[in-house]
Amino acid sequence: MTRLIVWRHGNTDWNAADRVQGQTDVPLNDLGREQAAAAAPLLAALRPDAIVASDLSRAADTAAALAALTGLPVRADARLRERHFGRWQGLARTEAAERYPDEYARWRAGDPDPGADIESLDDLGKRVGTALQDAADAVPGGTVVVATHGGGARQGCGHLLGWDHGVLRSIGPLQNCHWTELRHNDARGWHLRAHNVGLITRAAPAEVV
Known part of the structure; x- marks a missing residue:
């Protein structure tokens, strides 16, 4: 059974200001770094085998908090960027x-x-979903933590699950530094195990991208 933990980055000043980030490289703010540090021990307890992150700094620096606890390197993948x-x-x-x-x-x-x-949702889902699948394929039977972005996480997971846009709109958006857990086995393929998991911390509106 392969486990995929799709982790949204911590808070940024643009999240707090309700400003559209997209693929603009906006760094974590103090709250975002606090959120990443608080979430990292929970994820470390899942004993990840690999960490992959969007190359945008808010995701890369979120992943770095987990890397500091596990000693694992962070592999950057530009396909995990947020929707343009x-x-x-x-x-x-x-x-x-x-x-x-x-x-x-x-x-x-x-x-x-x-x-x-x-960027269309179809293009976003295929781009991020392919990156998620590649991350999982690199450690079959293992646990992979992927640090990415709210919109990209939802569409990428939807691509793996085969869910259409109508279904995905009924799924609540990820809060900052929360994650979705997918699992895969040969009999069932990909299935959703958990969504919006994480510590309850101060956060900006979850739908800001």
Whole structure:
């Protein structure tokens, strides 16, 4: 049985300000570093065999907190980056709504390809899902912790599970420094074992990307 722990990064100032990060490289803030340090012992207790992270610093530095406890190296994978939010990146959510009202309305309604040069959910799911599968394939029967991003985690896990966008919209978003656990065996394939696991800490709104 292979176990995949898909871990969202800690808090950033842009999370706290409700600003669209996307693939902008925004670092962890003090709260984010606190969250990563608090979560790391829980994940270390799962005895991971490998750690993989998005190459964006907020995910890489979150993974580093676990690496410091386990002694494992962190392998970077750019495919684990957050959804690219096109013309919205760097804008507050309120600004995105004001400047791109049609696209914002489609995004809020769950349109998988809302425009404004935003990466489609299909492309995001395939990109992150393939990276997750490759991480799992590297340690068959082991436990892999993958530090990534909220939107990417949801779509990547959905890709592995074969869930469509409607199902994924019914799954609550990951809070900062919480994780989803997937398990795989030959009989059942990938299945969801747990979601939004982690310590209850101070956090920004979970849907900010």
